[in-house]
Amino acid sequence: MNSIVVIQARTTSTRLPAKVLLPVAGYPLVVLAAKRAANTGRHVIVAISDEDTDDYLAEVLTASEISFFRGSLRNVLSRFLAALESFEDETVVVRLTGDNVFPDGYLVDEVEKDFLQKDLQYLICNGADSGLPYGLSLEITRLKHLRNAFLESAADFDVEHVTPAIRRKFGPHYFKKYLSHKMGNYRATVDCLSDYLRIADIFNSVKNPIEENSIDLIEKLRKKTKEPISDHPVKKIVFGAVQLGMQYGVANLTGKPDFNMSKKMLETAIDNGVSVIDTASAYGDSEWIIGKSLGHGLKGRVSIVTKLDPLDNLPSQAGHSVCEAFVDASVYGSLIKLGIERIDTLLLHRASHIAQFDGAIFDRLMFHLNAGHIDSVGVSVQSPEELIDALSYQDIEHIQMPFNILDWRWTDSIEQIKKVRASRRLIIHLRSVLLQGLLLQRDEKRWQGANCQDSDEIFHWLDDAVERFERGSVLDLCVAFANGLDWVDGIVVGMETYDQLIENLLIFSKDPLSAAQRDELIAKRPYVQESTLNPSLWTKN
Numbered sequence: 001m002n003s004i005v006v007i008q009a010r011t012t013s014t015r016l017p018a019k020v021l022l023p024v025a026g027y028p029l030v031v032l033a034a035k036r037a038a039n040t041g042r043h044v045i046v047a048i049s050d051e052d053t054d055d056y057l058a059e060v061l062t063a064s065e066i067s068f069f070r071g072s073l074r075n076v077l078s079r080f081l082a083a084l085e086s087f088e089d090e091t092v093v094v095r096l097t098g099d100n101v102f103p104d105g106y107l108v109d110e111v112e113k114d115f116l117q118k119d120l121q122y123l124i125c126n127g128a129d130s131g132l133p134y135g136l137s138l139e140i141t142r143l144k145h146l147r148n149a150f151l152e153s154a155a156d157f158d159v160e161h162v163t164p165a166i167r168r169k170f171g172p173h174y175f176k177k178y179l180s181h182k183m184g185n186y187r188a189t190v191d192c193l194s195d196y197l198r199i200a201d202i203f204n205s206v207k208n209p210i211e212e213n214s215i216d217l218i219e220k221l222r223k224k225t226k227e228p229i230s231d232h233p234v235k236k237i238v239f240g241a242v243q244l245g246m247q248y249g250v251a252n253l254t255g256k257p258d259f260n261m262s263k264k265m266l267e268t269a270i271d272n273g274v275s276v277i278d279t280a281s282a283y284g285d286s287e288w289i290i291g292k293s294l295g296h297g298l299k300g301r302v303s304i305v306t307k308l309d310p311l312d313n314l315p316s317q318a319g320h321s322v323c324e325a326f327v328d329a330s331v332y333g334s335l336i337k338l339g340i341e342r343i344d345t346l347l348l349h350r351a352s353h354i355a356q357f358d359g360a361i362f363d364r365l366m367f368h369l370n371a372g373h374i375d376s377v378g379v380s381v382q383s384p385e386e387l388i389d390a391l392s393y394q395d396i397e398h399i400q401m402p403f404n405i406l407d408w409r410w411t412d413s414i415e416q417i418k419k420v421r422a423s424r425r426l427i428i429h430l431r432s433v434l435l436q437g438l439l440l441q442r443d444e445k446r447w448q449g450a451n452c453q454d455s456d457e458i459f460h461w462l463d464d465a466v467e468r469f470e471r472g473s474v475l476d477l478c479v480a481f482a483n484g485l486d487w488v489d490g491i492v493v494g495m496e497t498y499d500q501l502i503e504n505l506l507i508f509s510k511d512p513l514s515a516a517q518r519d520e521l522i523a524k525r526p527y528v529q530e531s532t533l534n535p536s537l538w539t540k541n
Contacts, residue, residue, distance in 0.1 A: 007507060021057065046067065055461075099191065155425055
């Protein structure tokens, strides 16, 4: 068998420290993962870091007679390659992670057989696209592609996550034998305490944890997990938490929910596959509510995108030291309120802050990025001009932009987004896909306040599209329009009631509009002036 399994592991995980050493069925998590991956005779190497923090992990692997290799902590791709230095280019490499114990040798055999029969260069088994829970995950490629990726990619994200450059080059082909299981909304990984307790409980109920079949395990997982709202996983939904911290949006008639309801909404969203929460330091007490709601049990299951303070109080003639102090106050304030040690993604609230004050604000964000206080830096843009400028900065990995079914302003910018995404990591999140709720309103006065005097034409066009494309509502239509865009990673949707959350989860689980349907809508949509598409220009909000 000309293939090898490499399991990457480290003890410095921030969400659940030393999780790979936690006991499951009498074994440290990573040891159980390695023994299960090897249960059909395949050679397994655990790739760990050469930092002092992994010394005890090395001792554990040695005592368990598990082969391991030590290399760079951050450059995981180089660690992989060094571990496989003596192997030939055509070697089939199976990538696993030490916090996922559901995969076993039998599943690896099945996925590898599919990989070879279809003569693929890259194949992934994971999540909804494979019909399996998130975390029952493995990737297969050939060693030569890993070596080429190392030579061709200088991006930190690529070398830290091993396969992104390969996925971009060959496409994300998925193993689909178990697609009919429809368990993409379930979790089989260990990212946080609640994950660990569930996985440990499942393995405590099996007689032979090393030999138990992966597919049998997911049925046990199904029985021990609260049934999701929909059997179809939500796609691209980002929980917009502005309404949890303040009253926001023209369609908000109920105000902000109380803390208990906010907590219930966040927990339900996460349990049903929502993996990103969007907030900002300027969104009232939204960050505090998120931090208190998630506690220690759920923090590893969701990433948080927050925004730097708008810095409206920063003096116009502020020097570098003053700018740094304002940025520091915002960053540290977000860390404290969210109750985390590192922010997943921090966006500039104003695109002008990239270059303003001689670059002092952006430079300070780079300091926090390098210091490990932030994982990724991005910007919230308001216009195509701001978007194009932001795309020119290599360090900007995340852009949030307003976009909706009526918005014609971004047509020329989309190709530039696609071009950048083909060459480096770039996450695109859309906001205001309902135009701050205006698209759901039939109140002519609200539309007039948004500088639109002929709202009837828009109402008729929306209603006709809902009927023609057999969508359930205008909300469904607007989401389905954005949800199918291949250059979009997430759609920020704000909600202030539990009923709205459930409605959004169900709508986001539906199939998006096809490319042909989107093209038809674009060709026939009514023209709306920019002063309507930009809420900052509305006379009434």
